[in-house]
Amino acid sequence: MEKFEDKSAVTGLGMSDIGRRLMRDPLGLTLDACLDAIEDAGLTRADIDGVSTYPGVVGGAPGISGASAWDVCDALRLDVNWFNSGLEQSGQLGSVVNAMLAVATGLCRHVLCFRTVWEATYTELQRSGQIRYSGGAGRLSGGMEWRIPYGAASASNWIAMYCSHYMHRYGLTKEQLGQIALNGRRNAALTPYAIYKDPMTMDDYLNARVISTPFGLYDCDVPCDASVAFVISHVDAVKDSRRGRGIGFEAVGTANTERVSWDQGDLRYLPGVKGAADMLWSRTDLRHKDIDTAQLYDGFSFNALCWLERLGFCGEGEVGAFLEGGTRIARDGELPLNTNGGQLSAGRMHGYGFLHEACVQLLGEGGERQLPNEPRTAVCSAGGGVPGGVLLVKAL
């Protein structure tokens, strides 16, 4: 089948400094990553004719959006044919799918995509009184009115409840859940930019401070400052890129087939996961055995667990057994998972980190953490809020 996914490829990768409380201007982080990606592709800013990002201008807490599409277009004086941002798309990686669409339809040849968070610095500036968040004092509306009055203020609460339901229904144990966190920490030890690299034992995991049962501290990812960028180019441009090769797209999963809600939908899995996962496999002949690595959203340990199951790497209710002992998801296992440490240990690059790590591994540029199996395919997913989104990428 002819697919729009075949028309574009990642030709450039960029990443800013990543850390806790870097106290840097988030637009500065963004431009570091963007210029890094443009150079990595062997291009100049004059070649960029599109910009796509998530979420762009937001009404809520500014820490989740370090720069908008307008900010970057203006700062770099880009002349673009098309630009776009938004929260209402198939997760953070939906902005990459939009770039792919813009390239496939001929609107653009090289689209710059970026995602910037500066939650760690923002929180510190707020705590120290250097900036005052203008929102938050008024009454609640939209989805928040149904949760915040009850103190259900954090995604950790909302996702912990799904995890409690899963544990009750299928018998998942805390130790099995913990394999996601332990695996991430083992991998982070090999990742130069990872925030938390100290070894973690199962006892450390189980005895961590409780956040919201069944989640302890190590079930929750690390808010940080980071920007990640990609150049999505027409596939014809790959041969002229700096490497002369790129990362292609085999299939996208952008569907949403359920309630956009943290309580009204099917409680067996997190919202935004099932439709995207089903769609992904409907657009490719590749099957689970063909996937060399998985980079799955782990804002919370349970997110990654849910993606593993709904993507079909195990049967319904069986992911606990799949994770038992952690060997299947380890670097030398059948499905190496979150090889840079994921958001749990490397830091909350908020979706973009997974595609970045997939590209690094498929390009063979992982250095000390490079997988030994010469990976050619990877699934990477987004998530956190609803809906999610998933990509199947391949070495070209």
Place this chain on the structure above:
Amino acid sequence: MSKQFKRPLPQLTDRNRFFWTAGEEGTLRFLRCSDCANLIHPPVPVCDKCLSRQQEVADVSGRATLVAVTVNEQMWMPMIEPPYVIGIVEIEEQPDVRLTTNIVQCAHEDLAIGMALEVAFEHYEDVYLPVFRPADPALRTEAG
């Protein structure tokens, strides 16, 4: 029970006022389709089952089942001090209608998915937050 300290509260609108003020009369209420009797939550101006725009507000029993639960230990907002219990409950009249709410008057060790609950209300300013407590009086503790 009226509490003195503040909470973040919903903005009352013509669409949601009936829900957040129903507790003044001690009754839980939902929007109901006048044509097919489907309960619609959160309230929107069209029935998701039959697309009818004819709607009414309906009393329900206030009985519910706990289907997901977490004990929150982290302070997110200074006005709500942990630990406190957040649950998702299914409404007896229509189990696909759920509320995220607080489970109150229940010892943490007695919390169990599947347990029977009944509604109670906490009053703040012009809002009556529906919360849920064990339906079995023997399981109820004194404090919230």
